[in-house]
Amino acid sequence: MIVRRLSNSTYHAANGYSSTQIRLVQKAETIAVLDWDKDAPVQEGKTRAFLIGDAVHTAILEPEKFPLRYVSAPELDLRTKDGKKTLSDFEKKI
Helix, strand or coil: CCCCCCCHHHHHHCCCHHHHHHEEEHHHCCCCHHHHHHHHHHHHHHHHHHHHHHHHHHHHHHHCCHHHHHCCCCCCCCCCCCHHHHHHHHHHHH
């Protein structure tokens, strides 16, 4: 089921299992893995995978918010000093 305009915070606060939790159970072949997942240490800060997941969620379920939260870097050749400098300047602006 797809619910349009569902905020990411509402999705994660909902009662139920996430797709990540379902995949954990499928891989481990036991529901006991959910207890492990619940008590596992939490990594500080968001990983690249979480950031991409948030962006995909926003693009699909909250498209009106996507351009307010995300920007695209210009196409650059990061093998050159000019490309690296342009990226550095871009990152300082955001």
